[in-house]
Amino acid sequence: MIKLTYRDAVRRALADALRADENVIFFGEDVAEAGGVFKVTPGLYEEFGGERVMDTPISEEAFIGAALGAAITGMRPVAELMFADFVPVAMDQIANQIAKYRYMSGGQFIVPLTIRAAQGAGAGFGTQHSQCVESWLLNIPGIKIVVPGTVKDMYGLLRTAIDDNNPVIVLEHKVLYNYAEEIDEAELTHVPLGKAAVRRVGKDITVVATQLMMHRSLDAAERLAGEGIDCEVIDLRTMIPLDEETILESIAKTGRLVIVEEAPHAGGWGADIAALAADKGIYWLDAPVKRVNMGGALIAYSPPLEDEVVPNVSRIADAIRAVMRA
Amino acid sequence: MTQNGIALPAQMRQDMLKKMLEIRAAEERIQGLFLENLVRGTTHLCIGQEACSVGVAAVLQPGDTMTCTYRGHGHALAMGMTMKALMAEMMGKASGACKGKGGSMHMTDASIGLLGANAIVGAQLPIAVGAALTSRLKKTGNITVTFFGEGAANIGAFHESLNLAAIWKLPVLFICENNLYGEYSVWSKTTPVRDIAVRASSYGIPGIVVDGQDAECVYHEVSAMAERARRGEGPALIELKTYRFRGHSRTDQAPYRPKGELEEWLKRDPILILKERMIADGQLDETEFEELRESIDRQVVEVVEWAKTEPYPPVEALYEDIYYEG
C-alpha cells in the first residue's frame, strides 16, 4: 500500500501516458521547466524532454487550437489550461473547432486530445480563479467532460481520457490536489468514461454530486446516519457521457433525490439530472427533487463569503432532511 | 512588391492556367446554384483571387497540409479536391466531400492534406500551427500553409498563432490574401498599417508582400519561404495583394467599392495575366485558350447536373460522427 495524493495521481497518469505512447505530448503555461503553478507536473520535462513537454506563451486560444491541429495529424496532445476559468478564452477552439471537427468533416478525423484544467472554489483565489465550469461546456456535443473526485479516479480517468480518440476535458478540483488515499498500486488502472460510482450505498435518499461536493455529501451522509437517514451517494465521475442508469436505479430504490453542485443554479448540470428524474424516474419519486448549489451568487474572496457561497456539509444535510420530510 | 521574373516550365503554367479556369468555372456555376437555392445559406467566391490558392498549392508536396477560410472553394480545388466532391458538398449531398455536413464554408479532404476550411475568422491559424507541430515532432519535412484574409489580421488568433509558431520554430506559412475588404469594410478603415506583412516583425519572422494576381510570382515567393520552413528555419508571413471581383458573399453587389476600382483590377485578372504571358512565349494561342475554357465549363456543368441527381444523406446520418466510436 502507498499513500498517493490526487496531485500525484495526475502526474503519474501523465508520466505513464507519455511512456506508453510516443505520440502523447504535453504542453501549457509554465508546466515544463517550472512544473506547473499547482506543482502537479514537476519532473515530466526532465524525464521526457522539451520536445514532448513544452511551455507555451500565454495564448490559450492558440495552444488549444494547436492541440487540435496536432491531434488531427497524428499526435495525442494533452494541453493544460492553468485555471478552468480561462476556458472562455479558448472557447471558440473548444466549442466551434475541437467539438465539431470530426462531425462537420463527415467523420474524416479522429480528435484524440485532452484538455486538463484546475477548477473549483475553497482556496481563496477569488471570483475569476475559483469557478467550476462543467456546465459551461455541457451544451457542446462532440466533447467529453470528466470530473474526477478520488485519487484512483484521477489517475484512471485521465489515462482513459488520453487514450480516447475523442476530445476530453478533464476538470481537476484544486482543493483536492492534497487529498490522499492509501492505495494498492495495482489499483491504478484505467477507469472507463460514462460509469458513475456509488460511493455510499443507502436506501432512503439518492444524493448526486461530484468532486468536492461528493466528499461533502459523504460527510453529510455520515452526520445523517446518526439521525436514521440512510443516504446513497453517487459520484458521476463523467458528465459526458452521463451514466443515466446508475442514477435511475438508485432513484428507483430510494424514491428521493438531492443534487449538489458547486456552481450557480441557472443552466447547471443538476438541472439535467432533475430533468432525467422527471422524465424517466417520476413514478418512483416520493418527494420533490432538490438542488443544492450557489443560487445566483458569485464567488467572493473574503473567507466567510467564499465559505457561504459553496454548499457546505450543513447546507447539504439540511436539504436532505427537507426532502426526507416532504 | 516583390517581383520574380523567372518563367515556370510550360507544363506548370498549363496546369496552373487549367486549375484557375476550373475554379473560375466552378464558382460561376456556384453563384447560379445559390440563386436557384440549390446552394443554401451563404457562399463566398474567390473569383479574381485564383492565383493565390493555385500558386501556393503548386508549391506543396505530398504530406503537406493546409487550412483555409470559408472563401475556400478555390483552395480545395487547388489542393486537388475533385469537382464532384466539391459540387455534391455544395448541395449537401451524401457523396460530398464532408458527406453533406460541411457545406460551402467547410470544404475538407484529409486525404489530400486539406485539413479544413473554417467559418470562424482566424480560427484556422492555430489549427495550422498544431499541424506544423506534428511535422516538426515527427520530422517529416512537411509544411503547413494557412490562408486568411486581411480582416483576420486583426483577430487575436492571428497574433497568438504567429507568436507561438515563431517561438516553436514551426514549418508553417501564414498566407494573407489581402483583397482590400473584410465584408463591407475597406481595410484602411480597420487596419492602421499599409501592409499586413509588417506585422511579422513583431514576431521576429520574415514578412513579404507579393503580387497575388500573378500565379508565377506567388509560386516563386512562397517556394522560397517553404524551403526555409522545410529546413527548420521557422514560419513566415506572406501577404498576397489581391482583389475579389464579386461581392463578399451571397448576392452582395459591393456598393461600397469606389467607382472604377473593380475595372482597374479586372485588367489584372490572374487568368488573363498568365494567359497573355503564355501566348507571348508561344505556349498557347487564343483558340486553344477558348477551347480549354469551354471544355472546362462543359465538364463543370456535367458535374453540377450529376450532383443535382445525387441523394441527400439519410436522416440517421445526423447522429453519426459526433464521436468516434471504439
Ligand SMILES: Cc1ncc(C[n+]2csc(CCOP(=O)(O)OP(=O)(O)O)c2C)c(N)n1
Ligand atoms: C470571429 C468572426 N467574426 C466575424 C465573422 C463574420 N465574417 C465573416 S467573413 C468576414 C470578413 C473577413 O474578412 P477577411 O478576413 O478580409 O477575409 P475575406 O472575406 O475578405 O476573404 C466577417 C467579419 C466571422 N465569421 N467570424
Ligand SMILES: [Mg+2]
Ligand atoms: Mg478581405
